[in-house]
Amino acid sequence: MFSNILIYFVVIPVVMLALLGLCRDVKQIRAVAVTGSLALLGLSIYLLVDYLGLRQTDSVSPMLYTDSWTWFAPLHINLAVGVDGISIAMLILSSVILLTGSFASWKIDQPKEFFLWLVLLSTGVFGFFISVDLFTMFMFYEVALIPMYLLIGVWGSGRKNYSAMKLTLMLMGGSAFLMLGLIGIYYHSSPEGSPLTWNLLEIAKNDAIPHSWQQFLFPMTFVGFGVLGAMFPFHTWSPDGHASAPTAVSMLHAGVLMKLGGYGCFRVAIYLMPYAAHELSYIFLVLTGISVVYGAFCACVKTDLKYINAYSSVSHCGLVLFAILMLNTTAMTGAIMQMLSHGLMTALFFALIGMIYGRTHTREITQMGGMMQILPYLSVCYVIAGMASLGLPGLSGFVAEMTIFVGSFKAGMADYLAGAGSLRLVFTLVACCSIVITAVYILRVVGKLLFGPVYDDHHRTLTDATWWERLSTATLIVCVAAIGFFPNFFSDLIKTTFSPEIFRVLGI
């Protein structure tokens, strides 16, 4: 079992949990958190290199490093693992954000409990990304959700009880749909007569889910994951939840957990039920298309920094789901790149907001101004994050958005020219408009918060970033710039996922 590299993505967090339990003071806790997340980062980078090497020789199988260990034989539940380019991208993203999140919560109260829950959360996240068994996937998904409640409820700010409850309940509601969908898939996973399976690679190979069932199960799974991906109209947990959550939790939640939604939509809903994806995508296309502009418009008038960023996440994550539904490789590549890019830059945003909030004790942009003079380092980082968010070339947002637009436009035009309606085309153009609206709300915040005269003279005494804050933000900025500068590396990595097998399944 331990000969498979992937299992270590779960083992390391579990070991971290044990070590954290033994820790006596805050220094040890920090040491464990940083060492552990560095180990995870190292492991994921090693995996990336190794994976690229292996792909040279095997470009056919949909996943590599596949393995399966029986867990509960009567129900065919296995711990089945395997990764492709998308999972590896997500693993790297998660470990980067765990690392930076640990730095961002350097001075948290009750560090032991906090890190215990945080690491438990990331155990779920890593487990989710390496699993290819629907049951264990769902289990890890739930493992990632529950700690969120405590992390927000205990370490949060503002209306934390309300937000924690709301977030957990809405996501649990999504899980209910999801579970229904997954069980439905399980019972149709194999052709009549052969044993059932939870393994999604086998399910995809069997392709045995009847079309009538797909029509029912696709919306279930898509909505189930879509709630986590902040799809309109199930997005309202996001602003409240993010506003109340402590910094590192916002980072992990917006940076990684929301990606579980997009990842799940792709991996489960679309991959396993391509027929329904083709048939029903228009419903979700409308919803996600609305998300994109709706989130952006809402962000234009909010005054709380975290609310603004949460709505911008709604818009950006909407773009992810939107692109996935375009059902062509370019748009899907763009979607995954957007997940990466949004994960990094929103983590950066939340880290910076947390750092500013920790100093000024307010998040209202009307109560602040001229931060550039007081906190130059943080402000410059904020401008960079903003530029990434509004899609400046050279940073990650641009390449992701452009890939999505090119892909979506292709899908839209193909539909339009084939006389299959202009819905895709129209919504692609609508989504393109978001680049303008994004510029509006980002520049509004930058203008009010960072530029202009100092609003509150009490703020003049604030000190700029400490070394751990610098490390955290600089790491994220380097990652954002790396994607922006060398997009082809990431796009190629993601494209290795689209093996002939997937093309056959998706019919693209």
Place this chain on the structure above:
Amino acid sequence: MDVTIPILILSIPMFMFVFLGLLGMKMTHKLAGVLGCLGMGTVLLLSYYTAYVYFFSGAPEFVNAAGERLQYLVFDQTWLQFTDKLTIKIGFLLDPISAMMLVVISTISFMVHLYSMGYMRDHHGVYEHGFQRFYAFLSLFSFSMLGLVVAPNIFQMYIFWELVGASSYLLIGFYYIKPSAVSASKKAFIVTRFADLGFLIGILVLSYYTGTFNFTELTSVPVEGIAGVTQIDLGTAEGVRGIFANSAAPMFMGASVLTWALVLIFMGGMGKSAMLPLHIWLPDAMEGPTPVSALIHAATMVVAGVYLVARLFPLYLMEESALVIITVVGAITAFYAAVVACTQIDIKRVLAFSTISQIAFMMVSLGVARPEIHEGLGYMASMFHLFTHAMFKALLFLGAGALIHAIGSNDYTAMHGLRKYMPWTHITFLIGCLAIAGIIPFSGFFSKDEILSSCMGYDWVAYIWMSLVAGLTAFYMFRLYYLIFWWKEHKIPEGHHAPHDQPWTMTLPLVFLAAVSCVAGFIPFGNLVSWNGHPYDFMEHFDWSVATVSLIVALLGIGLATVMYRKENSLPEKFRNAMPALWTWAYHRFYWDELYMFITHRIIFGCVCRPLAWFDRHIIDGTMDSFAAITNKMSDVIKPLQSGQIQMYVWYYLVGALALGGITVLCLL
């Protein structure tokens, strides 16, 4: 050609940006400035060398046996692959217009780098706060602009297009403590972003149909035998039109899809080049430091729109209607901006409107250019005017900067009669004014005359209209000139010393640019730049009657300005009182800003954003909350059943048991 020099041209400014941005605060102001100047100076030399080699070496990849100039792709590196066909590449395309733009950009940029060494410090020689940041941003801008002009494909152009927008944003907002600068920078970015939306959609349409981003595949044919060399060819553009015409849906809302694509791409150009109605950001952009206005908002970035249309010119030739739209937009903008410029009192605003008007000249010139009219003279004239305008407008802006630096105000009302105090500035400014007014032998005369000639060849209405604008140009420029340097004696405010000329770092660029403006008209531009690379002697198309008329018009404008503004008198007052409505409207720039304010604040924010946010919080979120509330209510309703009174439970049990028993009995019966 070796790839080292082109790579250096792009990478030196990029490196300087990163270097000064990260380490600038660790070094002294002066060192940062000197490093910036050195970097840009190297780029200047390399660009000159590249342009020289391109135009004059006669190598087979640059010019063919017939003397026609070719397009040479120096390098082309894959950056991001979308699909099998659509790939963004980062490359370096050398052709007449990109070589010319290299010269323009590096010259102006270097002059501005040098000039800023003097400008960005106060009278005591203390450098301004953020001096290093200023040089870092200038380097970023130079990098972006150079990358833009050498782009071999439209997506690289779009990438650098966005980057110049961002660096323009950063530089306009350089004085970020000033709220007006912040809002101006925001406005500039958002307006151009809106235009870029059109540009992006245009690119998407064009690339979807043609399956390529490369300019050369859209407009040129490869030259046999030499890799990477292509030649402009209308046949390829015809082929592109054929692709559109043969597609399943060749028309969209009454116009051909190709027209739509080209007009949308032009919309991007309208944003950057401040054409009506997307011009509103440019006057506000004058909030930036004056060298920035000279570099970005007069000479280089704002002509990107013209450059874009010129790049795709063979395609535009395929769609007459797109060219007509360009002509009409350009003509209206030119007139509008000229009228507004006559009333402004902020000297930088006057220059900004004059820039808008002059760019519109270039646009019109492209719009009226046809191969059959004087061998496509309009195209050449447009590029020629771009070149000369960059020089003399940068000169005027830098002169204005010197004045502002000396006086400390942007208003001409604070200046007047400065000719004695600042002789260098006076002479160079006068040269700039003469050049822009189109007086022989200054450079503006030649380029503007060619524009008018090609207008004449196209349509007499266009000719008369543009001549009128040319007259207005001469008038408002000399109005400005007289109000700054003449009008009345300069009053030195109490406690101030007399204004004086500037240090050599500022004078040298002025003198250099003035010298260029004096002689640039005699460059045989037709030999260097033409729409299809075919050289011709433009003197063959030089129409003396047009030249005479335009000279007379310019002199009339100057004469009128002399009468009205040379000495203090009440004539301007009388004019203003004679047409108060026109004057007020022009002074308020025909209320375009107010209109946009209304649209953005009242309609978009007030009628879209706020209701949506309310809807989100109260309807969507309210629904979700009400689910929770309903669950709570239900729980409250059934909670009293659990009273804790055991005898009640027994009652419930008894009644339930009896009822069940009764039902069972009934069923059995």
Place this chain on the structure above:
Amino acid sequence: MELTAIYYLLPALFMFCCGVYGFITRKNMIAMLISLELMLNAVDINFVVFNRFLYPGAFEGMFFTLFAIAIAAAETALAIAIIINIFRAVRNIDVRSLNEMKF
């Protein structure tokens, strides 16, 4: 007159109903306990009666009754202990006063 089962069952039913009535209406916990005993005893009678009349050869009903009596005794002891403790805590053995632990 032959003593059939009904002559035993009717009094047992009467006893049971008294027990139920008492359990529902009496507020004193001791009285409720007595009512509970009444119900138990009624059930015990039924066991014995059914054993005697339906399966005369078997003794399970008898034994079960003996068990039930023993357990009832233990249960009563436990209940009285609880009641005494409640009395110590609230100086009262009225069942209505004991709703602190609801929900």
